[in-house]
Amino acid sequence: MRRDRLLVVIDGMEVGGSQRQVQQLLKGLDRQRWEPELAYFRSDSFLVDAIRRDGIPVHFVPKRRRVDLRFLFAFARLLRRRDYALIHAFSLTAELASVLARPLSGRQPLLVASERSFALDRPAWFWWLKRLVLGRSAAVIANSSAGATATARRTRMPDAMFATVANGVDVPTPIAAGERERMRRSIGVPAGRLFGLFVGRLVPVKNLPCLVRALAALAPAQRPWVALVGEGPAQSSTRQLAHDQDITDDLSFLGERNDATRLMQAADFLVLPSHFEGLSNAVLEAMAAGCPVIASAVGGSPELIDNGRTGMLFRSDDVNALASAMAHMADPALRFRLAHGARQHVEQHHTGAALGAATAAVYDRCLRASQSSSQLIAHPTRGSAK
Incomplete structure (x- = not known):
């Protein structure tokens, strides 16, 4: 079997949703078919260590400022030296760096772009740059149909360019009841209280004010x-x-942690009140961990959650609806039913292997199309009348 060298590129490897999916993808790809590598430009984390432990080459190409010619030439040297068949870029900055470095490298790897965050408030210049990138890309992989549709519309690029590949996640081994209680005590969960969890960047798009106001709307005995x-x-x-x-x-700030999955297994529910989302890793990881989810019905969340079966959805920024959903989580039978349905859904549709296989299918399609195009250029009269 032919093996093609692949470079996955992202600007930063801090702990975040896209970074976790980079790790899942690199681990899930078939190593008999692909030689995957990672390049990033800033912000190390334990995720990079995990990728290295999986035997995947990692390249740190430091970028010191927004416009950094030294960085760009260093990135081009990497492309020239490693001669990749394909680059998969996971952020706009990584896409732009790839577009600019390719001609400097003297190589022509195919570029696969991404749509991951489904942010509706991006400025006009973002969409202009995104359209420039997509015009030089072989395909775009989105992690939600909502994100693919919105990006195609805003960049005025054809729908056929876009492929939707849902995020992947590991399904953890269930924890014992004693470990669950130990985790709860270790972070200060009051005895007898329902324990809710938020996991994600503390940024405006996550709409944490909605969560705070929903908590305040509940009577102390229900909170x-x-x-x-x-x-x-x-x-x-x-x-x-x-x-x-x-x-x-009633609200505790735990900071950044590397045991989010264990916390999800110890929690009674996870809450995500975002204004918009792509396909949330926090939601997916909670579903895999058997932690019931309450999420705003935005972006890709309705593609993950079947309301009332694999989680609960509420209208975005509806404080009373969120408060009501959290109050309903006091019912253990409801929590059990949602957790069981969610975990079953993840096991059927969202494993790391499924992510790797679906993404690799897009790569293969791009390479076949490129080879066919090259053959037509090399033999322009093939199939024409004599």
């Missing part, structure tokens, strides 16, 4: 204790709002 896992610029404003709403004892 769950909620822990926020993650860091970001919205942390101080969220703390202030919690103080203003008099719920500081």
Whole structure:
């Protein structure tokens, strides 16, 4: 079997949804068919260590400023030296770097672009740059149909360019009841309280004010204790709002952690009140962990969650609906039913192997199309009348 060298590129490898999917993809690809490698430009994390442990070459090409010619030439040297068949870029900055470095490298690897965050508030210049990138790409892989449709419309690129490949996730081994209780005690969950969890960057798009106000809307006897896992610029404003709403004892900030899956297994539910999402890794990981999910019905979340069967959806920014959903989570039978349905759905549709196979199918299609095009150029009269 022919093996093609592949470079997955992302600007930063901090702990985030796209970075986790990079790890899942690299691990899930068939090594008999592909020689995968990773390149990133800033922000190391434990995810890079895990990728190295899987035997995948990792290239750190430091980028020191927004316009950095030294970085660009270093990236071009990497492309020239390793002679990749294909580049899969996971962010706009990685896409732009790939577009600019290819001609400098003297190589012509195919470029596969991405659509992952489904952000509706991007400025006009973003879509102009995205259209420029897509015009030089062989395909675009989106992690949700909603994201693919929105990006195709805003860039005015044909729908046929886009392939939807859902995120993949590991399904963890269930934890024992004693370990679950130990985890809860270790982070200070009050005895007898319903334990809710948020996992993600503390940024405006996650709409944490909706969560704070929903907690405040519940009577103290109904109110769950909620822990926020993650860091970001919205942390101080969220703390202030919690103080203003008099719920500081009901909300805990745990910071960035590398045991989010264990926390999900210990929690009674996960909540994601975002204004918009692509296909949320936090939601998918919670479903795999058997943690019931409450999420706003935005972006790719309705593609993951069958409301009432594999999780609960509420209308975006509807404080009362979120408060009601959290109150319903006090029912253990409901939590069990949602957790069972969610885990079963993940096992059938969202494994790392499924992610690798579906993504590789797009790569193969792009390479076949390129080879066919090259053959037509080399033999322009083939099939024509004599």
